[in-house]
Amino acid sequence: MTSRRAVLGSALGGTTLAALPQVAQAAQPAQADPAGPAGDAAVAGRRPWKLRNRMDSDAAWAGFLRKQDLLWRRVPTLWHEGPFLGDGRLGSMIYREPGANAIRFTVQHGEVQDHRPELGSGWGTCRLPVGHLTLDPVGTITAVDWRLSLWNAELTGTITTDKGTLTLAALIHDGVLAARVTADGDEEVRWTFHPEEAISPRKVSEAPPADYVPNPPWTTRTTGGVEQVLQPLTGGGQTATAYRKSGDTLVLTVAHSHPSDTRAGEASLSRIRRTAASYTALRTPHTRNWHAYYRKSFVSFPDERLQSFHWIQLYKVASASVAGGPPMATCGPWLEPTPWPAVWWNLNVQLEYWLIHGSNHLELDSLATTLRQNQEQLTANVPAAYRSDSAGVGRSSDMFANRGVGRPGTGAEVGDLTWALHNVWLSYRHSMDDKLLRDTVYPLLRRAINYYLHFLQPGDDGRLHLPSTLSPEYPVVPPQDTNYDLSLIRWGCTALLEATERLGVDDPLAPRWQETLARLTPYPVDGNGFMIGADTPYAQSHRHYSHLLMVYPLYLVNWDQPEHRELIEKSVVRWHALTGAHRGYSYTGAASLYAMMGRGDTSLTYLKKFFDPTTRYPCRANTHYTEAGPVIETPLSASQSLHDMLCQSWGGVVRVFPAVPSTWPDVTLHDFRTQGAFLVSAARTAGATRFIRIRSLAGEPLRLAHDLTGGPLTAVLDDGTPARTHTSEDGTLTIDLAKGREVLLYAGERPDLVIGPVLLGERGEPWGLP
Numbered sequence: 001m002t003s004r005r006a007v008l009g010s011a012l013g014g015t016t017l018a019a020l021p022q023v024a025q026a027a028q029p030a031q032a033d034p035a036g037p038a039g040d041a042a043v044a045g046r047r048p049w050k051l052r053n054r055m056d057s058d059a060a061w062a063g064f065l066r067k068q069d070l071l072w073r074r075v076p077t078l079w080h081e082g083p084f085l086g087d088g089r090l091g092s093m094i095y096r097e098p099g100a101n102a103i104r105f106t107v108q109h110g111e112v113q114d115h116r117p118e119l120g121s122g123w124g125t126c127r128l129p130v131g132h133l134t135l136d137p138v139g140t141i142t143a144v145d146w147r148l149s150l151w152n153a154e155l156t157g158t159i160t161t162d163k164g165t166l167t168l169a170a171l172i173h174d175g176v177l178a179a180r181v182t183a184d185g186d187e188e189v190r191w192t193f194h195p196e197e198a199i200s201p202r203k204v205s206e207a208p209p210a211d212y213v214p215n216p217p218w219t220t221r222t223t224g225g226v227e228q229v230l231q232p233l234t235g236g237g238q239t240a241t242a243y244r245k246s247g248d249t250l251v252l253t254v255a256h257s258h259p260s261d262t263r264a265g266e267a268s269l270s271r272i273r274r275t276a277a278s279y280t281a282l283r284t285p286h287t288r289n290w291h292a293y294y295r296k297s298f299v300s301f302p303d304e305r306l307q308s309f310h311w312i313q314l315y316k317v318a319s320a321s322v323a324g325g326p327p328m329a330t331c332g333p334w335l336e337p338t339p340w341p342a343v344w345w346n347l348n349v350q351l352e353y354w355l356i357h358g359s360n361h362l363e364l365d366s367l368a369t370t371l372r373q374n375q376e377q378l379t380a381n382v383p384a385a386y387r388s389d390s391a392g393v394g395r396s397s398d399m400f401a402n403r404g405v406g407r408p409g410t411g412a413e414v415g416d417l418t419w420a421l422h423n424v425w426l427s428y429r430h431s432m433d434d435k436l437l438r439d440t441v442y443p444l445l446r447r448a449i450n451y452y453l454h455f456l457q458p459g460d461d462g463r464l465h466l467p468s469t470l471s472p473e474y475p476v477v478p479p480q481d482t483n484y485d486l487s488l489i490r491w492g493c494t495a496l497l498e499a500t501e502r503l504g505v506d507d508p509l510a511p512r513w514q515e516t517l518a519r520l521t522p523y524p525v526d527g528n529g530f531m532i533g534a535d536t537p538y539a540q541s542h543r544h545y546s547h548l549l550m551v552y553p554l555y556l557v558n559w560d561q562p563e564h565r566e567l568i569e570k571s572v573v574r575w576h577a578l579t580g581a582h583r584g585y586s587y588t589g590a591a592s593l594y595a596m597m598g599r600g601d602t603s604l605t606y607l608k609k610f611f612d613p614t615t616r617y618p619c620r621a622n623t624h625y626t627e628a629g630p631v632i633e634t635p636l637s638a639s640q641s642l643h644d645m646l647c648q649s650w651g652g653v654v655r656v657f658p659a660v661p662s663t664w665p666d667v668t669l670h671d672f673r674t675q676g677a678f679l680v681s682a683a684r685t686a687g688a689t690r691f692i693r694i695r696s697l698a699g700e701p702l703r704l705a706h707d708l709t710g711g712p713l714t715a716v717l718d719d720g721t722p723a724r725t726h727t728s729e730d731g732t733l734t735i736d737l738a739k740g741r742e743v744l745l746y747a748g749e750r751p752d753l754v755i756g757p758v759l760l761g762e763r764g765e766p767w768g769l770p
Contacts, residue, residue, distance in 0.1 A: 048720040054756030065151040068308040070768035072146040080620035088322030091333030105133040108335040110326040115235035125398035126341040129196035139163025173286035180279035204337040242268035297360040298670040305764025313639040326399040331630035338629025345416035346472035351633035354640040360673040391447035408455040409467035411478035429675040432698035463521040473544035479533030487550035529571025541581035584634035595644035600659035649674035666758035676700040690751040699739030711748025
């Protein structure tokens with residue numbers, strides 16, 4: 001076990017943080033973990049301190065989030081200008097119907113897909129359109145006044161015409177789109193549902209394959225006042241849309257079944273019949289769920305437009321994903337014309353989920369549940385000769401991860417499953433849920449790394465080398481020893497060794513993983529930094545940071561290793577010096593890389609390039625993003641860049657306020673979740689950190705990097721006793737903290753322990769079309 005820990009430490013790298021203040025108290029043992037709720041209550045009853053949370057009421061939350069809402073004073077004419085609603089499966093975007101005097105409510109669903117894998121993910125297992133509603137006024141639309149309320153996850157407002165006014169409210173809850181519209185003047189409420197052809201949205205960029213057989217036309221039927229549109233599929237299965245108008249309220253649902261070609265129709269009809277006719281009755285559980293969602297964490301910083309953007313991303317990710325639901329496709333649940341109507345595994349799906357960890361929303365992790373539920377398919381994706389012990393996934397797939405992966409040595413893109421498993425590993429590390437580690441991460445990562453091990457071969461130098469594989473997005477003949485794959489192999493072997501130790505598994509492959517870590521060829525490097533692979537320099541603009549994966553997000557080579565700092569910086573500078581291919585996530589990636597270096601101002605500068613309208617692909621009016629089609633991952637990754645400025649946890653260290661920009665003197669965090677399953681609350685005012693409170697959810701070792709200054713450092717537990725602490729030579733503070741317990745840290749005299757919104761410094765207009 002000792003040798004295994006040594007291997008892990010070597011692979012992850014040590015820490016060399018600047019020296020931090022010593023703790024003023026003598027070391028004392030931490031209190032035993034209270035036994036259940038009674039113990040927690042006992043501790044709370046004698047706690048000598050308590051955070052004063054200004055966000056402890058619905059009124060406070062409603063007031064704060066109202067300031068983050070999106071507003072429309074002009075009619076949106078494009079999907080990336082309008083409001084959007086969703087529940088993790090069903091989604092709707094609202095904008096003017098193209099070429100018509102009407103308002104479109106798109107109706108799309110993350111589970112609606114084709115089922116013909118022989119035609120590939122672009123055409124055979126792609127997401128399929130469902131249809132859209134139009135609200136068709138009598139008069140000509142002259143104005144709108146809309147608000148997308150984050151707090152209530154609800155669109156409200158008016159549509160003014162030359163005949164009167166339509167007043168609307170709309171939401172999506174538990175698989176049902178509900179809209180209430182009333183008319184004044186000579187206006188009338190008129191809804192029309194428009195089914196859409198069940199063909200890949202990829203048709204905007206290419207013709208169907210030669211052997212493509214169109215899906216049959218839809219049919220309609222009316223049953224007991226419920227209208228249905230039934231779409232059969234050539235590859236088997238059915239999509240059914242059911243809707244009902246009752247008084248001023250319309251309700252609609254979508255169901256999809258496969259292989260059954262009748263179950264979707266039955267399910268959609270049953271759901272609509274169970275749905276209350278009253279909009280208010282639907283709204284009550286909807287808002288209750290969303291109010292509880294937001295209160296799981298809080299962050300505030302003084303840039304008004306960026307702060308609003310961040311809260312909109314938290315709304316967006318909960319609208320697009322839920323554990324047990326489909327993984328987010330590149331467009332989320334809001335399908336529009338796109339060449340990418342599927343799940344992309346070589347960057348997109350990974351970036352989509354990072355912000356759920358720090359924001360304390362692991363209940364949104366549909367990626368982890370997708371991988372757990374589709375382990376047999378992931379095994380079937382590798383060539384038959386390797387299915388006994390290997391697994392993988394190709395670049396793009398349907399919601400069931402159905403896409404074959406090629407062999408190393410053929411230039412195939414091989415590492416995408418391993419990278420996706422790093423996301424699930426992060427969910428494990430942020431929860432310390434051994435079941436997630438045992439049932440999902442460990443068995444699948446073991447197979448993903450095994451696939452690599454079949455192809456590693458010793459070279460003349462005695463090192464293990466990987467034959468040619470593709471570094472995603474880099475357009476050259478795939479080289480040997482790509483840094484993308486070497487990074488993933490090193491991380492995977494390291495994580496497997498840690499998993500076996502954690503789970504108490506005596507895995508016969510452990511010596512092989514240790515040998516691989518010891519003998520794997522070094523990352524190819526030249527005078528400009530990390531290369532793409534052996535004999536392949538980074539020589540042309542590259543939007544992806546696949547060649548830098550060992551730095552971010554894997555942190556195998558990191559800023560806490562002084563011997564690597566020059567190489568890291570040189571590599572990042574070189575990456576961004578060649579600009580032609582850069583896209584939005586090139587800027588968010590650079591922002592996170594500079595945050596790792598502790599350079600908050602540089603990090604913010606790169607992040608703001610994503611919002612600069614003079615760039616080729618900026619963030620859009622409603623915070624969505626488009627290149628040749630919708631790509632949801634980039635705005636979501638921008639929120640992770642903000643997280644990386646405010647709190648990081650990697651290499652076994654929790655870093656509070658590691659890269660706060662100098663223009664943000666005040667910052668508040670509350671219940672920010674970190675690796676090790678800690679909840680961090682902290683406040684920074686006038687450029688100085690005032691206090692840090694950490695709650696342990698799992699009793700894991702706590703190592704902390706902080707910048708508390710201004711006097712002796714106090715670390716006190718929630719029962720008033722001093723925490724047992726130790727300061728390492730590198731300045732890292734180790735704190736004994738039992739499961740369920742809290743520690744408070746501050747320097748000098750105890751400050752006001754207040755959690756709440758900070759004063760705004762940089763003003764900005766609301767998102768939307770204000």
